[in-house]
Amino acid sequence: MAGSNPQSERPAEQARRRHGAGRLFRRLIAWLAGGVSSPRLTRAWVAGFIAAHAVLWTLILCVLKASQDLHFDTTEAYAWGQQFLWGYGKHPPVSGWIAGVWFRFLPVADWSAYALAMATLGFGLFVCWEIANRVVDRRRAFLTVVLLALYPIFNFKGFKYNADLAQIATLPLIVLAYLHAFEKRSLLAGLWLGLAAAVAVLTKYWAVTMIGAVGIAALLHPDRERFLRSPAPWTAMIVFMLAMLPHALWLREIGFAPFTYAGASYTLPSRFDAIVAASNFFTHHLALLAPMLIALVLVLSLRAPGSRRWLWWPGWIGPGGASTTHRAQALNIWSIQTTVIVGPMLGASLFGVFMKSDWGIPMFFLVPVAVLALPRIHVRRIAPIGALATWLVITPGALALAPWIAAETFRHNAQGLDYVRHSGVADQLTTAWRTRFATRWPVVASFTETSTRMTFYSPDHPAPLGLDEQWDSNLTSLDAARRSGFIGICDAADDRLAECTEWMQRHAAQAERMDISQRRFVNGAMGPRGVWHIYIVPPGR
Numbered sequence: 420m421a422g423s424n425p426q427s428e429r430p431a432e433q434a435r436r437r438h439g440a441g442r443l444f445r446r447l448i449a450w451l452a453g454g455v456s457s458p459r460l461t462r463a464w465v466a467g468f469i470a471a472h473a474v475l476w477t478l479i480l481c482v483l484k485a486s487q488d489l490h491f492d493t494t495e496a497y498a499w500g501q502q503f504l505w506g507y508g509k510h511p512p513v514s515g516w517i518a519g520v521w522f523r524f525l526p527v528a529d530w531s532a533y534a535l536a537m538a539t540l541g542f543g544l545f546v547c548w549e550i551a552n553r554v555v556d557r558r559r560a561f562l563t564v565v566l567l568a569l570y571p572i573f574n575f576k577g578f579k580y581n582a583d584l585a586q587i588a589t590l591p592l593i594v595l596a597y598l599h600a601f602e603k604r605s606l607l608a609g610l611w612l613g614l615a616a617a618v619a620v621l622t623k624y625w626a627v628t629m630i631g632a633v634g635i636a637a638l639l640h641p642d643r644e645r646f647l648r649s650p651a652p653w654t655a656m657i658v659f660m661l662a663m664l665p666h667a668l669w670l671r672e673i674g675f676a677p678f679t680y681a682g683a684s685y686t687l688p689s690r691f692d693a694i695v696a697a698s699n700f701f702t703h704h705l706a707l708l709a710p711m712l713i714a715l716v717l718v719l720s721l722r723a724p725g726s727r728r729w730l731w732w733p734g735w736i737g738p739g740g741a742s743t744t745h746r747a748q749a750l751n752i753w754s755i756q757t758t759v760i761v762g763p764m765l766g767a768s769l770f771g772v773f774m775k776s777d778w779g780i781p782m783f784f785l786v787p788v789a790v791l792a793l794p795r796i797h798v799r800r801i802a803p804i805g806a807l808a809t810w811l812v813i814t815p816g817a818l819a820l821a822p823w824i825a826a827e828t829f830r831h832n833a834q835g836l837d838y839v840r841h842s843g844v845a846d847q848l849t850t851a852w853r854t855r856f857a858t859r860w861p862v863v864a865s866f867t868e869t870s871t872r873m874t875f876y877s878p879d880h881p882a883p884l885g886l887d888e889q890w891d892s893n894l895t896s897l898d899a900a901r902r903s904g905f906i907g908i909c910d911a912a913d914d915r916l917a918e919c920t921e922w923m924q925r926h927a928a929q930a931e932r933m934d935i936s937q938r939r940f941v942n943g944a945m946g947p948r949g950v951w952h953i954y955i956v957p958p959g960r
Contacts, residue, residue, distance in 0.1 A: 544564055839949040844951055851906075860906065861881055908952070931955040
C-alpha cells in the first residue's frame with residue numbers, strides 16, 4: 420500500500436482552511452447584517468455604534484488638540500453656564516444651559532469639553548436615526564447613522580462646542596417632532612412639536628430656518644389638508660409662543676440686543692458680496708459632504724457575495740417597495756432639506772447677509788436619508804456593513820495617527836495663535852490674586868477670546884467682563900467688578916491693544932501693573948511667545 424504524500428495533502432489542507440475562514444467571514448457578515456435589520460437588536464446596535472464613535476473621537480480630539488487651549492467659543496459657553504439666565508447678550512440660553520449642566524457633573528478640563536462636543540453630536544446621531552426610521556427601512560436607517568459618522572461635522576470638525584454645534588442636537592428634534600405630528604395629528608404630538616421648536620430657537624435664532632422649512636413642507640405635501648385640519652399644528656404654535664414668552668420678555672428688557680448684534684455683525688455692503696459669500700458657503704459645505712457622499716456611492720456600487728446584480732438598481736425604497744407612511748414622510752424630508760439648503764442662501768443673497776460657514780453645521784444632517792429615500796435605489800444587506808467597514812478603517816486609523824498628526828501640525832504651525840498658552844496665564848494670575856488678597860479671583864476684564872479662557876482655566880473661574888461686549892452677557896457688571904476687584908488683561912498681540920489699554924486707563928488707573936510672558940513647548944518645539952499686560956485692581960476701589 421502506497422504511503423501518503425505530505426506534499427499532495429498540503430494544498431488540500433490549505434484550501435480547506437481558506438474555505439473555513441471564508442465561511443466564518445460570511446457568517447460574521449450575515450450576523451452583522453442581520454443585527455442591523457433586526458427589530459429587536461437594531462436600537463442596541465445603533466446605541467453601541469454611537470457610543471463607540473463618541474468615545475473614540477473624544478480620544479482622538481484630546482490627542483490632536485493636546486498642544487492647544489480650547490476654542491474661545493467653548494470657554495464662552497462654559498462661562499455662560501455658570502449662571503442660568505434667559506439669554507447671554509448676543510445668543511439665547513440653551514447652549515449655555517447645556518454646558519452648565521454638563522460641567523456640574525464632569526471636571527472642568529479639555530477632555531470633558533471635547534466629550535461634551537461628541538456627546539452633543541452623538542445625541543444628534545441618535546435623533547437622526549429616529550428620523551430615518553420614519554422614512555426608510557431599518558437597514559437604511561442604520562446606514563444613515565454610519566454615513567453621518569463619516570461626515571466631518573460629526574468627527575474632527577465637531578471639536579468646538581458652541582451654539583452652532585448645539586443645534587445638531589436641537590434641530591433634528593424639530594424634524595422628528597414634525598414627522599411624528601404629521602403622522603399622528605394629535606394634540607399631544609403638537610405639544611411635542613411646539614416644545615421642540617422652542618428649544619431649538621432658544622439654542623440659536625438660526626432655528627427659524629428649520630421651522631420655516633417644516634412649514635413649507637407641510638404646505639407642499641399632498642396630505643396637507645388632513646394635517647392642517649388636525650389640532651397638531653395649532654397646538655404647536657400655541658405651545659411655542661408660551662414657551663418663548665420668558666425669553667421674549669428678556670429680549671424686551673435688554674432692547675432686543677441679539678438682533679442688533681446680528682445686524683451689525685453680518686450685514687454686507689453689497690448684494691454682490693452676499694452672493695459671493697453664499698457661493699463660498701455652499702462650496703465649503705459641499706466639500707465637507709464629499710466623504711459621506713463618496714462612501715454612499717461606494718457601498719451602493721458593491722456587489723453582494725455571489726451576486727451579479729449591482730446594489731444600485733431600479734426599485735422603490737427597499738425590497739418589496741416602501742410603505743405608504745414611508746413614502747409620505749420621504750416627501751417631507753425632501754422638502755425640508757431642499758428648503759434648508761436653498762432658502763437661507765437665496766435670502767442672504769437678496770438681503771445682503773454674510774453667510775458664515777459655521778451656520779451650515781446643522782443644515783445638512785438630512786442629506787443621507789434624503790438620498791436613501793429616493794426612488795430607484797435598492798440597498799442590499801451588505802451595504803451598511805460596507806459603510807461600517809469604512810468607519811472602522813478611518814476612525815481607529817485616525818486614533819493611531821493622531822500623535823503623529825498633532826506633532827507635525829505643531830511643528831509646522833508652532834507660531835500660530837492657536838498655540839498661545841492662555842491656560843498657563845490663568846494659573847499664574849490665580850496664584851497672584853490669592854497671594855495678594857487671600858480670596859478667590861472674582862472677575863476678569865478683557866476681550867472675550869481671553870476673558871472666557873481665564874474663566875475656564877482658572878480654578879477660581881472668575882466671571883468674565885468682556886470689553887468688546889456691546890451686548891452685555893449679564894454675567895457680571897463694571898460696578899460689581901469695582902466692588903469685588905478684578906484683573907484686567909490686554910494681549911500685546913491683539914490688534915485691539917490700544918482699545919484695551921484705553922479702557923484700562925479709564926477703569927483701572929490705580930491698578931498694580933505687571934507683564935506676563937508664556938510659551939508652550941511640545942516635544943522640544945516652541946510655540947508662540949505670548950505677552951499680556953496685567954492690571955490688578957484690589958477689592959473696594
